[in-house]
Amino acid sequence: MLFQLNFHSGLPVYRQIADQVRAAAASGALRTGEPLPGIRPLAEQLRVNRNTIAKAYADLEAQGVIETLPGKGCFLKAGNSLLKKSARHDLLTQEIDEAIVAAHHLQVGKEDFLALVKERFAAFQQTRKAHAEANE
Amino acid sequence: MLFQLNFHSGLPVYRQIADQVRAAAASGALRTGEPLPGIRPLAEQLRVNRNTIAKAYADLEAQGVIETLPGKGCFLKAGNSLLKKSARHDLLTQEIDEAIVAAHHLQVGKEDFLALVKERFAAFQQTRKAHAEANE
Amino acid sequence: MLFQLNFHSGLPVYRQIADQVRAAAASGALRTGEPLPGIRPLAEQLRVNRNTIAKAYADLEAQGVIETLPGKGCFLKAGNSLLKKSARHDLLTQEIDEAIVAAHHLQVGKEDFLALVKERFAAFQQTRKAHAEANE
Amino acid sequence: MLFQLNFHSGLPVYRQIADQVRAAAASGALRTGEPLPGIRPLAEQLRVNRNTIAKAYADLEAQGVIETLPGKGCFLKAGNSLLKKSARHDLLTQEIDEAIVAAHHLQVGKEDFLALVKERFAAFQQTRKAHAEANE
DNA sequence: GTGGTCTAGACCACA
DNA sequence: GTGGTCTAGACCACG
Secondary structure, X not given: OOOOOOOOOOOOHHHHHHHHHHHHHHHOOOXXXXXXXXXXXXXXXXXXXXXXXXXXXXXXXXXXXXXXXXXXXXXXXXXXXOEOHHHHHHHHHHHHHHHHHHHHHXXXXXXXXXXHHHXXXXXXXXXXXXXXHHOO | OOOOOOOOOOOXXXXXXXXXXXXXXXXXXXXXXXXXXXXXXXXXXXXXXXXXXXXXXXXXXXXXXXXXXXXXXXXXXXXXOOOOHHHHHHHHHHHHHHHHHHHHHOOXXXXXXXXXXXXXXXXXXXXXXXXXXXXX | OOOOOOOOOOOOHHHHHHHHHHHHHHHOOOOOXXXXXXXXXXXXXXXXXXXXXXXXXXXXXXXXXXXXXXXXXXXXXXXXXXXXXXXXXXXXXXXXXXXXXXXXXOOOOHXXXXXXXXXXXXXXXXXXXXXXXXXX | OOOOOOOOOXXXXXXXXXXXXXXXXXXOOOOOOOEOOOHHHHHHHHOOOHHHHHHHHHHHHHOXXXXXXXXXXXXXXXXXXXXXXXXXXXXXXXXXXXHHHHHHHOOOOHHHHHHHHHHHHHHHHHHHHHHHHHOO
């Protein structure tokens, strides 16, 4: 697993890490049951404090993305969201709204926007398929 | 100018505001010489402290994006390169990809996702329209 | 709000704090919208590090129990669990099973156990009622 | 002897085990001179490392609750005061109150809660019965 | 003043 | 070796 941190983006480091784990899980690059990098080695590799990684992993566990077995390590859980449908809807709506406002500010019209969404979704599914085949 | 803040994104509010101004300038949605919203009304509208808006504007001025004329307001400076359509698509792609990862993580399928995107886009246009009429 | 910590119980301090907030919220001693004690003052009062309180509050926010407005403070949210019914059922089952095993080890029979459960539930409702009346 | 572990309670596993042995001794469920489960089989049954069980037993021996006869096993020592019914109810009350607070927090009503308690108690008795028959 | 992030480093529980 | 808890103290964002 490969991480790319940007210390000047304003986004907290622990969130960048958690987001990248989530993206890897979503794209299929990380498969359910697979172990995540250990906290201490990863902290050294990213030149970040151990607690920062620990916080990222703790958040992911609180959200049901990973399972952590003390003494063993952290592992990707099967994708069952623990949240109510309404809570999921709200979270997703927020992400979508941000993209829409970005489109507005960048003066990208509705048709172009929707086309781009479809294109990215297809690309995403392609990536998942590729990962699945690579692991056969 | 329309702003969308996310208080739980981890991105500092003042950076969210500055980023959105920059995006609008990059696309030409905000033109050279045009005034930005006043600090006080904007602070009220976004339910945010005036210092926060002031900091966002101060940063933009430090970067040469806007010009502050004391007593008059803030205005977009000349020389903001308009980004090409492809560059704008790249910025948008980031936002869209985040929404797609969230959708996967929240176990929302393609059809539901696209439907939600369309619904939110329509809601957004509704808001814009109402806003525009209120300013006639 | 009054806290009672036991540093030798083995239960992490941040969980003792979070549990007591949850109990206060459930019993009605803390009402929705009310502010929790500030992190720094509480840390001093309990002679505990600031980060420990912060972790307790962060967990409570992640679980949707409280809302934290940076710069303002932490406030009790209306009691809407964000979890799916199945997840709620599992969590509750675990608590109940622990009580049942305790009853078994303490050789308390089924009838006595159920009677005690009913008695405690009534006492709990009584406490809520008393708190509600005290706040009229 | 039946054990129930909760790996997410924050209470160290070795303390959960020791606590349950103490509770059984306090109620007379475990009698003076009776043997405790062997370390190795118990470790397997609870899916826990042998060191963890060993630590629980070592603590109990240090407190004079049990006696370890190397090569033979661990046995309950004499002199463990049996608690009165009222004292046992107090211990149980703590566990029950925690479950009630959880129920309130998870928005489970009185009727549902009591039904779940009864259901779990029946399931527990079923497990006990199966266990007893397996040991005939 | 509030809460949030990050660091450095100690000690504990568990395998 | 793993992850978890706690401390002490610095700096940031926000009101």
